[in-house]
Amino acid sequence: MSYTAQQLSDHQDISDVIYAYCRAIDDNRPDDVVNLFTDECEYQYGGDLGSFSGKAYAYKFFRAGTDKIYKRSAHSVSNIEVTFTGADTAESVSYVSAWHEFHEDIANAWIFGRYVDSLSRTDAGWLIGKRRVDTMGQEDWPNQVSYMQRNVLPARSK
Amino acid sequence: MSYTAQQLSDHQDISDVIYAYCRAIDDNRPDDVVNLFTDECEYQYGGDLGSFSGKAYAYKFFRAGTDKIYKRSAHSVSNIEVTFTGADTAESVSYVSAWHEFHEDIANAWIFGRYVDSLSRTDAGWLIGKRRVDTMGQEDWPNQVSYMQRNVLPARSK
Protein backbone atom coordinates (compact mmCIF):
# COMPACT_ATOMS: atom_id res chain seq x y z
CA MET A 1 0.00 0.00 0.00
CA SER A 2 1.15 3.51 -0.67
CA TYR A 3 -0.11 4.85 2.64
CA THR A 4 0.00 3.10 6.00
CA ALA A 5 -2.86 3.53 8.46
CA GLN A 6 -0.61 5.86 10.45
CA GLN A 7 0.07 7.95 7.37
CA LEU A 8 -3.60 8.14 6.45
CA SER A 9 -4.33 9.43 9.95
CA ASP A 10 -1.45 11.89 9.72
CA HIS A 11 -2.63 12.99 6.28
CA GLN A 12 -6.02 13.82 7.78
CA ASP A 13 -4.41 15.61 10.74
CA ILE A 14 -2.31 17.71 8.38
CA SER A 15 -5.38 18.57 6.30
CA ASP A 16 -7.14 19.54 9.52
CA VAL A 17 -4.33 22.00 10.36
CA ILE A 18 -4.61 23.62 6.95
CA TYR A 19 -8.40 23.86 7.27
CA ALA A 20 -8.15 25.26 10.81
CA TYR A 21 -5.92 28.01 9.41
CA CYS A 22 -8.60 28.96 6.88
CA ARG A 23 -11.38 28.98 9.45
CA ALA A 24 -9.36 31.08 11.87
CA ILE A 25 -8.46 33.57 9.11
CA ASP A 26 -12.05 33.84 7.90
CA ASP A 27 -13.33 34.14 11.50
CA ASN A 28 -10.83 36.90 12.31
CA ARG A 29 -9.08 34.92 15.04
CA PRO A 30 -5.39 35.79 14.45
CA ASP A 31 -4.31 34.20 17.75
CA ASP A 32 -5.64 30.86 16.58
CA VAL A 33 -3.97 31.33 13.20
CA VAL A 34 -0.57 31.83 14.77
CA ASN A 35 -0.96 28.80 17.06
CA LEU A 36 -1.01 26.51 14.02
CA PHE A 37 2.61 27.41 13.28
CA THR A 38 5.78 26.75 15.24
CA ASP A 39 7.21 29.67 17.20
CA GLU A 40 10.08 30.04 14.73
CA CYS A 41 7.97 29.51 11.64
CA GLU A 42 9.20 31.13 8.44
CA TYR A 43 6.52 32.73 6.31
CA GLN A 44 7.18 33.54 2.67
CA TYR A 45 4.06 35.29 1.44
CA GLY A 46 5.68 36.90 -1.57
CA GLY A 47 5.01 40.15 -3.41
CA ASP A 48 4.30 43.19 -1.24
CA LEU A 49 3.70 40.92 1.75
CA GLY A 50 7.29 39.70 1.85
CA SER A 51 8.85 37.21 4.23
CA PHE A 52 8.98 37.16 8.00
CA SER A 53 9.29 34.87 11.00
CA GLY A 54 8.55 34.83 14.68
CA LYS A 55 5.29 34.60 16.56
CA ALA A 56 4.98 38.26 17.54
CA TYR A 57 5.35 39.59 14.01
CA ALA A 58 3.12 36.85 12.61
CA TYR A 59 0.35 37.86 14.98
CA LYS A 60 0.59 41.49 13.87
CA PHE A 61 0.68 40.43 10.23
CA PHE A 62 -2.42 38.25 10.40
CA ARG A 63 -4.30 40.70 12.60
CA ALA A 64 -3.61 43.50 10.12
CA GLY A 65 -5.16 41.40 7.38
CA THR A 66 -8.07 39.72 9.04
CA ASP A 67 -9.16 42.64 11.20
CA LYS A 68 -8.07 45.84 9.50
CA ILE A 69 -7.97 45.14 5.76
CA TYR A 70 -10.49 42.38 5.04
CA LYS A 71 -14.12 42.79 5.92
CA ARG A 72 -14.95 39.26 4.86
CA SER A 73 -12.99 36.38 3.34
CA ALA A 74 -13.33 32.75 2.27
CA HIS A 75 -10.24 30.53 1.94
CA SER A 76 -11.12 27.31 0.14
CA VAL A 77 -8.28 24.79 0.16
CA SER A 78 -8.16 21.78 -2.14
CA ASN A 79 -5.59 19.57 -3.92
CA ILE A 80 -3.73 18.70 -0.71
CA GLU A 81 -0.68 16.55 -1.56
CA VAL A 82 1.37 15.30 1.39
CA THR A 83 4.84 13.77 1.18
CA PHE A 84 6.13 12.14 4.34
CA THR A 85 9.83 12.86 4.80
CA GLY A 86 10.14 10.97 8.09
CA ALA A 87 7.98 9.49 10.83
CA ASP A 88 7.25 12.94 12.23
CA THR A 89 7.86 15.29 9.31
CA ALA A 90 6.04 16.04 6.08
CA GLU A 91 5.90 18.44 3.17
CA SER A 92 2.58 19.46 1.68
CA VAL A 93 1.40 21.40 -1.33
CA SER A 94 -2.19 22.58 -1.42
CA TYR A 95 -4.29 24.93 -3.51
CA VAL A 96 -6.11 27.91 -2.07
CA SER A 97 -8.80 29.96 -3.73
CA ALA A 98 -9.10 32.97 -1.44
CA TRP A 99 -11.92 35.46 -1.94
CA HIS A 100 -11.78 38.78 -0.10
CA GLU A 101 -14.08 41.71 0.56
CA PHE A 102 -12.30 44.80 1.84
CA HIS A 103 -13.21 47.45 4.40
CA GLU A 104 -12.09 49.95 1.77
CA ASP A 105 -14.60 50.58 -0.99
CA ILE A 106 -12.81 48.63 -3.72
CA ALA A 107 -13.74 45.58 -5.77
CA ASN A 108 -13.79 42.16 -4.12
CA ALA A 109 -10.76 40.12 -5.13
CA TRP A 110 -9.51 36.56 -5.49
CA ILE A 111 -6.06 35.07 -5.05
CA PHE A 112 -5.36 31.62 -6.53
CA GLY A 113 -2.34 30.26 -4.75
CA ARG A 114 -0.49 27.30 -3.38
CA TYR A 115 0.55 26.73 0.20
CA VAL A 116 3.90 24.96 0.20
CA ASP A 117 4.29 23.83 3.81
CA SER A 118 6.84 21.99 5.94
CA LEU A 119 5.19 20.37 8.93
CA SER A 120 6.28 18.37 11.95
CA ARG A 121 4.61 16.38 14.66
CA THR A 122 4.94 18.17 18.00
CA ASP A 123 3.49 17.74 21.49
CA ALA A 124 0.69 20.02 20.31
CA GLY A 125 0.05 17.91 17.19
CA TRP A 126 1.15 18.69 13.64
CA LEU A 127 2.31 22.28 13.18
CA ILE A 128 3.55 24.26 10.22
CA GLY A 129 7.25 25.14 10.49
CA LYS A 130 7.54 26.90 7.15
CA ARG A 131 4.95 28.20 4.72
CA ARG A 132 5.60 29.58 1.26
CA VAL A 133 2.74 30.97 -0.79
CA ASP A 134 3.07 30.63 -4.56
CA THR A 135 0.63 32.79 -6.49
CA MET A 136 -0.83 31.20 -9.61
CA GLY A 137 -3.26 33.99 -10.44
CA GLN A 138 -5.53 36.74 -9.15
CA GLU A 139 -8.69 38.58 -9.98
CA ASP A 140 -8.94 42.28 -9.02
CA TRP A 141 -6.22 42.01 -6.40
CA PRO A 142 -5.48 45.61 -5.30
CA ASN A 143 -1.73 45.19 -4.74
CA GLN A 144 1.19 43.98 -6.75
CA VAL A 145 1.56 40.21 -6.70
CA SER A 146 4.65 38.17 -7.43
CA TYR A 147 3.60 35.30 -9.66
CA MET A 148 5.16 31.88 -9.39
CA GLN A 149 7.35 30.93 -12.34
CA ARG A 150 5.76 28.58 -14.84
CA ASN A 151 7.88 26.10 -16.73
CA VAL A 152 9.36 27.34 -20.02
CA LEU A 153 9.15 24.83 -22.85
CA PRO A 154 11.69 24.65 -25.65
CA ALA A 155 10.37 25.82 -29.02
CA ARG A 156 9.02 22.96 -31.10
CA SER A 157 11.11 21.82 -34.00
CA LYS A 158 9.34 22.05 -37.36
CA MET B 1 -3.13 7.96 16.11
CA SER B 2 -5.68 10.70 15.86
CA TYR B 3 -7.98 8.71 13.62
CA THR B 4 -8.78 5.01 13.83
CA ALA B 5 -9.30 2.99 10.65
CA GLN B 6 -13.03 3.06 11.40
CA GLN B 7 -12.99 6.83 11.72
CA LEU B 8 -11.04 7.25 8.50
CA SER B 9 -13.66 5.15 6.72
CA ASP B 10 -16.46 7.15 8.37
CA HIS B 11 -14.72 10.41 7.45
CA GLN B 12 -14.74 9.32 3.82
CA ASP B 13 -18.38 8.20 4.04
CA ILE B 14 -19.37 11.58 5.49
CA SER B 15 -17.46 13.40 2.75
CA ASP B 16 -19.27 11.21 0.22
CA VAL B 17 -22.65 12.32 1.63
CA ILE B 18 -21.69 15.98 1.31
CA TYR B 19 -20.45 15.43 -2.25
CA ALA B 20 -23.57 13.48 -3.20
CA TYR B 21 -25.62 16.48 -2.05
CA CYS B 22 -23.68 18.76 -4.41
CA ARG B 23 -24.01 16.42 -7.36
CA ALA B 24 -27.74 15.96 -6.80
CA ILE B 25 -28.25 19.74 -6.51
CA ASP B 26 -26.22 20.47 -9.65
CA ASP B 27 -27.97 17.63 -11.54
CA ASN B 28 -31.44 18.92 -10.54
CA ARG B 29 -32.38 15.74 -8.63
CA PRO B 30 -34.19 17.15 -5.56
CA ASP B 31 -35.45 13.69 -4.53
CA ASP B 32 -31.88 12.49 -4.19
CA VAL B 33 -30.94 15.65 -2.29
CA VAL B 34 -33.64 15.07 0.32
CA ASN B 35 -32.70 11.41 0.77
CA LEU B 36 -29.32 12.46 2.18
CA PHE B 37 -31.04 14.00 5.20
CA THR B 38 -33.05 12.40 7.99
CA ASP B 39 -36.83 12.73 7.78
CA GLU B 40 -36.86 15.24 10.62
CA CYS B 41 -33.81 17.15 9.47
CA GLU B 42 -33.61 20.80 10.49
CA TYR B 43 -32.35 23.14 7.80
CA GLN B 44 -31.08 26.59 8.70
CA TYR B 45 -30.26 28.27 5.40
CA GLY B 46 -30.35 31.83 6.74
CA GLY B 47 -31.27 35.16 5.17
CA ASP B 48 -34.32 35.14 2.92
CA LEU B 49 -34.22 31.34 2.77
CA GLY B 50 -34.93 30.95 6.49
CA SER B 51 -35.24 27.73 8.46
CA PHE B 52 -37.45 24.72 7.95
CA SER B 53 -37.72 21.02 8.64
CA GLY B 54 -39.52 17.97 7.36
CA LYS B 55 -39.07 15.96 4.18
CA ALA B 56 -42.06 17.33 2.26
CA TYR B 57 -41.12 20.97 2.68
CA ALA B 58 -37.47 20.20 2.00
CA TYR B 59 -38.37 18.61 -1.31
CA LYS B 60 -40.36 21.69 -2.35
CA PHE B 61 -37.55 23.95 -1.23
CA PHE B 62 -34.82 22.17 -3.17
CA ARG B 63 -37.02 21.66 -6.23
CA ALA B 64 -37.82 25.39 -6.29
CA GLY B 65 -34.12 26.14 -6.36
CA THR B 66 -32.66 23.49 -8.60
CA ASP B 67 -35.50 23.39 -11.14
CA LYS B 68 -37.20 26.79 -11.14
CA ILE B 69 -34.59 29.35 -10.13
CA TYR B 70 -31.19 28.00 -11.16
CA LYS B 71 -30.44 27.14 -14.74
CA ARG B 72 -27.02 25.78 -13.88
CA SER B 73 -24.94 25.50 -10.72
CA ALA B 74 -21.66 24.14 -9.39
CA HIS B 75 -21.22 23.44 -5.68
CA SER B 76 -17.56 22.86 -4.86
CA VAL B 77 -17.01 21.66 -1.29
CA SER B 78 -13.63 21.71 0.42
CA ASN B 79 -12.13 22.10 3.92
CA ILE B 80 -14.17 19.23 5.40
CA GLU B 81 -13.48 18.97 9.15
CA VAL B 82 -15.18 16.11 10.98
CA THR B 83 -15.44 15.74 14.76
CA PHE B 84 -16.69 12.40 16.01
CA THR B 85 -19.01 12.88 18.98
CA GLY B 86 -19.75 9.17 19.45
CA ALA B 87 -19.39 5.89 17.61
CA ASP B 88 -22.30 6.75 15.33
CA THR B 89 -22.50 10.54 15.45
CA ALA B 90 -20.39 13.34 14.08
CA GLU B 91 -20.31 17.07 13.49
CA SER B 92 -18.75 18.49 10.36
CA VAL B 93 -17.87 21.90 9.04
CA SER B 94 -17.11 22.28 5.36
CA TYR B 95 -16.66 25.12 2.89
CA VAL B 96 -18.80 25.53 -0.20
CA SER B 97 -18.13 27.78 -3.16
CA ALA B 98 -21.43 27.71 -5.03
CA TRP B 99 -21.69 29.28 -8.47
CA HIS B 100 -25.13 29.80 -10.01
CA GLU B 101 -26.59 30.75 -13.36
CA PHE B 102 -30.26 31.79 -13.20
CA HIS B 103 -33.20 31.22 -15.53
CA GLU B 104 -33.89 34.92 -15.07
CA ASP B 105 -31.66 37.21 -17.09
CA ILE B 106 -29.46 38.44 -14.24
CA ALA B 107 -25.76 38.14 -13.49
CA ASN B 108 -24.32 34.78 -12.46
CA ALA B 109 -23.58 34.70 -8.75
CA TRP B 110 -21.42 33.02 -6.13
CA ILE B 111 -22.08 32.18 -2.52
CA PHE B 112 -19.12 31.38 -0.25
CA GLY B 113 -20.48 29.48 2.71
CA ARG B 114 -19.98 26.84 5.34
CA TYR B 115 -22.10 23.77 5.86
CA VAL B 116 -22.29 23.08 9.60
CA ASP B 117 -23.75 19.58 9.77
CA SER B 118 -24.78 17.07 12.44
CA LEU B 119 -24.69 13.54 11.09
CA SER B 120 -25.53 10.09 12.35
CA ARG B 121 -24.99 6.54 11.17
CA THR B 122 -28.34 4.99 10.18
CA ASP B 123 -29.43 1.80 8.43
CA ALA B 124 -29.16 3.81 5.22
CA GLY B 125 -25.61 4.93 6.03
CA TRP B 126 -24.55 8.34 7.32
CA LEU B 127 -27.30 10.98 6.99
CA ILE B 128 -27.47 14.66 7.84
CA GLY B 129 -29.80 15.40 10.76
CA LYS B 130 -29.20 19.13 10.90
CA ARG B 131 -27.60 21.55 8.47
CA ARG B 132 -26.85 25.18 9.10
CA VAL B 133 -25.41 27.32 6.32
CA ASP B 134 -23.13 30.17 7.40
CA THR B 135 -22.49 32.72 4.68
CA MET B 136 -18.95 34.08 4.53
CA GLY B 137 -19.41 36.13 1.37
CA GLN B 138 -21.10 36.48 -1.99
CA GLU B 139 -20.56 37.89 -5.44
CA ASP B 140 -23.58 39.31 -7.30
CA TRP B 141 -26.08 37.35 -5.20
CA PRO B 142 -29.53 38.70 -6.16
CA ASN B 143 -31.15 38.42 -2.73
CA GLN B 144 -30.37 39.64 0.75
CA VAL B 145 -27.93 37.39 2.57
CA SER B 146 -27.39 37.11 6.30
CA TYR B 147 -23.65 37.05 6.89
CA MET B 148 -22.08 34.98 9.62
CA GLN B 149 -20.61 37.01 12.46
CA ARG B 150 -16.88 37.42 12.42
CA ASN B 151 -14.93 37.69 15.64
CA VAL B 152 -14.54 41.21 17.06
CA LEU B 153 -11.07 41.95 18.35
CA PRO B 154 -10.40 44.36 21.20
CA ALA B 155 -8.69 47.60 20.15
CA ARG B 156 -4.93 47.40 20.43
CA SER B 157 -3.32 49.24 23.31
CA LYS B 158 -0.75 51.78 22.20
Next chain:
Amino acid sequence: MSYTAQQLSDHQDISDVIYAYCRAIDDNRPDDVVNLFTDECEYQYGGDLGSFSGKAYAYKFFRAGTDKIYKRSAHSVSNIEVTFTGADTAESVSYVSAWHEFHEDIANAWIFGRYVDSLSRTDAGWLIGKRRVDTMGQEDWPNQVSYMQRNVLPARSK
Protein backbone atom coordinates in the same frame (compact mmCIF):
# COMPACT_ATOMS: atom_id res chain seq x y z
CA MET C 1 -16.72 -0.50 7.30
CA SER C 2 -17.42 1.09 3.97
CA TYR C 3 -13.76 1.42 3.06
CA THR C 4 -10.96 -1.04 3.79
CA ALA C 5 -7.49 0.23 4.68
CA GLN C 6 -6.39 -0.76 1.17
CA GLN C 7 -9.22 1.26 -0.35
CA LEU C 8 -8.46 4.30 1.79
CA SER C 9 -4.87 4.16 0.58
CA ASP C 10 -6.04 3.72 -3.02
CA HIS C 11 -8.50 6.60 -2.60
CA GLN C 12 -5.63 8.83 -1.56
CA ASP C 13 -3.44 7.59 -4.41
CA ILE C 14 -6.22 8.33 -6.91
CA SER C 15 -6.71 11.80 -5.44
CA ASP C 16 -2.95 12.32 -5.76
CA VAL C 17 -3.10 11.48 -9.49
CA ILE C 18 -5.87 14.02 -10.03
CA TYR C 19 -3.97 16.67 -8.08
CA ALA C 20 -0.73 15.90 -9.94
CA TYR C 21 -2.63 16.55 -13.18
CA CYS C 22 -3.67 20.00 -11.95
CA ARG C 23 -0.18 20.92 -10.79
CA ALA C 24 1.39 19.79 -14.06
CA ILE C 25 -1.19 21.74 -16.08
CA ASP C 26 -0.73 24.90 -14.01
CA ASP C 27 3.06 24.53 -14.11
CA ASN C 28 3.06 24.11 -17.91
CA ARG C 29 4.56 20.61 -17.83
CA PRO C 30 2.56 18.80 -20.55
CA ASP C 31 4.90 15.77 -20.49
CA ASP C 32 4.03 15.18 -16.86
CA VAL C 33 0.34 15.66 -17.61
CA VAL C 34 0.37 12.94 -20.25
CA ASN C 35 2.26 10.50 -18.01
CA LEU C 36 -0.72 10.38 -15.63
CA PHE C 37 -2.81 8.70 -18.33
CA THR C 38 -2.46 5.31 -19.97
CA ASP C 39 -0.98 5.25 -23.48
CA GLU C 40 -4.36 4.48 -25.01
CA CYS C 41 -6.32 6.88 -22.83
CA GLU C 42 -9.54 8.26 -24.29
CA TYR C 43 -10.14 11.93 -23.62
CA GLN C 44 -13.59 13.41 -24.02
CA TYR C 45 -13.19 17.12 -23.36
CA GLY C 46 -16.42 18.15 -25.07
CA GLY C 47 -17.43 21.29 -26.96
CA ASP C 48 -14.85 22.71 -29.34
CA LEU C 49 -12.16 20.59 -27.70
CA GLY C 50 -13.72 17.32 -28.85
CA SER C 51 -12.50 13.79 -28.16
CA PHE C 52 -9.17 12.18 -28.86
CA SER C 53 -6.87 9.40 -27.74
CA GLY C 54 -3.23 8.42 -27.92
CA LYS C 55 -0.20 9.78 -26.17
CA ALA C 56 1.23 11.79 -29.07
CA TYR C 57 -1.95 13.73 -29.74
CA ALA C 58 -2.57 14.22 -26.01
CA TYR C 59 0.84 15.82 -25.63
CA LYS C 60 0.15 18.24 -28.48
CA PHE C 61 -3.29 19.01 -27.05
CA PHE C 62 -2.06 19.81 -23.55
CA ARG C 63 0.99 21.69 -24.79
CA ALA C 64 -1.22 23.86 -26.98
CA GLY C 65 -3.28 24.78 -23.94
CA THR C 66 -0.74 25.15 -21.19
CA ASP C 67 1.99 26.78 -23.25
CA LYS C 68 0.34 28.62 -26.15
CA ILE C 69 -3.13 29.63 -25.00
CA TYR C 70 -3.03 30.04 -21.22
CA LYS C 71 -0.66 32.46 -19.60
CA ARG C 72 -1.67 31.35 -16.12
CA SER C 73 -4.17 28.89 -14.69
CA ALA C 74 -5.39 27.40 -11.41
CA HIS C 75 -7.23 24.06 -11.39
CA SER C 76 -8.85 23.47 -8.00
CA VAL C 77 -10.31 19.99 -7.66
CA SER C 78 -12.76 19.03 -4.93
CA ASN C 79 -15.70 16.64 -4.34
CA ILE C 80 -13.69 13.53 -5.29
CA GLU C 81 -15.97 10.49 -5.20
CA VAL C 82 -14.33 7.12 -5.91
CA THR C 83 -16.16 3.87 -6.66
CA PHE C 84 -14.02 0.74 -6.67
CA THR C 85 -15.10 -1.59 -9.46
CA GLY C 86 -12.47 -4.25 -8.71
CA ALA C 87 -9.27 -4.71 -6.75
CA ASP C 88 -7.33 -2.73 -9.33
CA THR C 89 -9.95 -0.57 -11.04
CA ALA C 90 -12.00 2.42 -10.03
CA GLU C 91 -14.29 5.13 -11.35
CA SER C 92 -14.12 8.63 -9.97
CA VAL C 93 -16.11 11.82 -10.30
CA SER C 94 -14.56 15.06 -9.15
CA TYR C 95 -15.29 18.76 -9.45
CA VAL C 96 -12.89 21.22 -11.00
CA SER C 97 -13.01 24.98 -10.80
CA ALA C 98 -10.49 26.06 -13.40
CA TRP C 99 -9.47 29.71 -13.66
CA HIS C 100 -7.49 30.85 -16.71
CA GLU C 101 -5.61 33.93 -17.82
CA PHE C 102 -4.86 34.02 -21.55
CA HIS C 103 -1.89 35.21 -23.56
CA GLU C 104 -4.45 36.95 -25.74
CA ASP C 105 -5.80 40.18 -24.30
CA ILE C 106 -9.23 38.88 -23.31
CA ALA C 107 -11.03 38.53 -20.00
CA ASN C 108 -9.89 35.86 -17.53
CA ALA C 109 -12.30 32.95 -17.49
CA TRP C 110 -13.56 30.11 -15.31
CA ILE C 111 -14.79 26.65 -16.20
CA PHE C 112 -16.80 24.71 -13.62
CA GLY C 113 -16.62 21.07 -14.60
CA ARG C 114 -16.51 17.47 -13.56
CA TYR C 115 -13.79 14.98 -14.32
CA VAL C 116 -15.39 11.57 -14.85
CA ASP C 117 -12.43 9.19 -14.80
CA SER C 118 -11.80 5.47 -15.19
CA LEU C 119 -8.59 4.44 -13.46
CA SER C 120 -6.56 1.30 -13.04
CA ARG C 121 -3.62 0.18 -10.95
CA THR C 122 -0.57 -0.32 -13.15
CA ASP C 123 3.13 -0.95 -12.56
CA ALA C 124 3.48 2.82 -12.54
CA GLY C 125 0.72 3.25 -9.95
CA TRP C 126 -2.83 4.38 -10.60
CA LEU C 127 -3.34 5.90 -14.05
CA ILE C 128 -6.31 7.40 -15.84
CA GLY C 129 -7.53 5.25 -18.74
CA LYS C 130 -10.46 7.42 -19.73
CA ARG C 131 -11.41 10.97 -18.83
CA ARG C 132 -14.64 12.71 -19.70
CA VAL C 133 -15.13 16.36 -18.79
CA ASP C 134 -18.70 17.45 -18.06
CA THR C 135 -19.16 21.19 -18.02
CA MET C 136 -21.53 22.53 -15.37
CA GLY C 137 -20.94 26.20 -16.07
CA GLN C 138 -18.51 28.89 -17.13
CA GLU C 139 -17.72 32.54 -16.62
CA ASP C 140 -16.35 34.53 -19.59
CA TRP C 141 -15.15 31.42 -21.41
CA PRO C 142 -14.08 32.60 -24.89
CA ASN C 143 -15.20 29.51 -26.83
CA GLN C 144 -18.39 27.56 -27.21
CA VAL C 145 -18.91 25.05 -24.43
CA SER C 146 -21.10 21.97 -24.48
CA TYR C 147 -22.98 21.88 -21.18
CA MET C 148 -23.80 18.65 -19.42
CA GLN C 149 -27.48 17.76 -19.41
CA ARG C 150 -29.32 18.47 -16.20
CA ASN C 151 -32.19 16.26 -15.11
CA VAL C 152 -35.64 17.29 -16.39
CA LEU C 153 -38.39 17.08 -13.78
CA PRO C 154 -41.99 16.33 -14.64
CA ALA C 155 -44.35 19.28 -14.20
CA ARG C 156 -45.96 19.34 -10.79
CA SER C 157 -49.61 18.35 -10.57
CA LYS C 158 -51.81 21.08 -9.11
